[in-house]
Amino acid sequence: MTDMTSAESGSGYFNRILLRRLKWWGMPHRPTDWRYYPWRIHRLREHVLLRHRNDPEERWRCCEHWQRTLISKWNSREYVQRFDIPVPELYWIGRRAHHLPIERLPERFVIRPNWGAAKRGVHVIVDGQKLMGKGSPHGKSLLRQIVKEHGRINVVPLLCEEAIVPKLGKPRLPLEYKCHMFAGVVGAIQIIDRSNGEGGRSVRHYDQDWTPFEQRMCNARVSQLPIQEPPPFLESLLNWSRQLGSAIGTYMRVDFFGADDRCVFNEFSSTPGTSDKTPFQDELFESLWQTQIPDHT
Numbered sequence: 001m002t003d004m005t006s007a008e009s010g011s012g013y014f015n016r017i018l019l020r021r022l023k024w025w026g027m028p029h030r031p032t033d034w035r036y037y038p039w040r041i042h043r044l045r046e047h048v049l050l051r052h053r054n055d056p057e058e059r060w061r062c063c064e065h066w067q068r069t070l071i072s073k074w075n076s077r078e079y080v081q082r083f084d085i086p087v088p089e090l091y092w093i094g095r096r097a098h099h100l101p102i103e104r105l106p107e108r109f110v111i112r113p114n115w116g117a118a119k120r121g122v123h124v125i126v127d128g129q130k131l132m133g134k135g136s137p138h139g140k141s142l143l144r145q146i147v148k149e150h151g152r153i154n155v156v157p158l159l160c161e162e163a164i165v166p167k168l169g170k171p172r173l174p175l176e177y178k179c180h181m182f183a184g185v186v187g188a189i190q191i192i193d194r195s196n197g198e199g200g201r202s203v204r205h206y207d208q209d210w211t212p213f214e215q216r217m218c219n220a221r222v223s224q225l226p227i228q229e230p231p232p233f234l235e236s237l238l239n240w241s242r243q244l245g246s247a248i249g250t251y252m253r254v255d256f257f258g259a260d261d262r263c264v265f266n267e268f269s270s271t272p273g274t275s276d277k278t279p280f281q282d283e284l285f286e287s288l289w290q291t292q293i294p295d296h297t
Contacts, residue, residue, distance in 0.1 A: 013285035014274045053078040070268045085240045086264045089162040102143045108163040126171035164257040174259040181245030182292040215280040233263035250296040
């Protein structure tokens with residue numbers, strides 16, 4: 001049985017994510033099929049072309065699975081600004097890593113590739129300390145590390161943006177607020193704290209009323225965050241997520257950074273990892289998928 005057949009024969013949210021990975025990101029046609037070449041050209045354009053917030057709607061909605069183009073970090077920044085949603089300040093974007101103006105950057109910045117997941121190739125520098133990424137946080141040593149990772153010239157641009165971190169206290173990564181959206185309906189708000197600096201994380205899930213779920217949404221390998229008060233920007237977070245979810249029209253995780261009383265958009269995720277999730281989440285999200293977006297993969 002092929003992976004596609006296995007996915008189609010299963011059920012549940014986790015299985016839908018597997019099926020989406022195959023349909024959105026797999027190769028639907030063999031090179032011997034004439035349809036392979038138009039598909040390949042289109043996918044290359046999706047991966048390389050950078051879109052602008054003022055592009056007409058038909059350019060954004062270029063094909064059946066147009067939402068996958070939002071996984072591009074640049075495209076996601078541009079898309080959410082169509083809705084006046086705040087994003088980190090952009091300091092530089094380019095395909096020649098050695099042109100990054102490393103000596104002229106502020107004290108707090110993030111460097112990340114336009115495409116990528118699981119924080120690969122991401123460097124977070126705050127007040128001379130490296131909070132994420134390999135190598136030295138300083139000047140030419142940092143630039144050499146970035147060139148080593150990404151090459152001198154790359155088809156995938158690098159973005160250098162403002163680091164969203166708490167203003168006071170020891171430098172630390174911000175809390176991540178991830179809204180699981182089923183079109184315009186909030187399925188869960190996932191909070192992640194990566195501040196221990198060792199690559200680990202603590203997680204807690206809330207519903208749209210900021211009530212913590214009684215059952216775990218992640219398995220016992222992932223530590224639970226203590227229950228906390230709702231952030232001051234909760235209403236904005238929910239409104240922005242609903243705006244984006246309604247426009248996108250299918251399942252999408254909408255990610256934000258929160259620090260102090262400020263919240264800004266980070267990125268989209270179309271196929272979140274499922275290795276540490278629980279049957280409770282699988283059942284809850286499958287029910288929302290069936291009721292809110294039954295015709296979408």
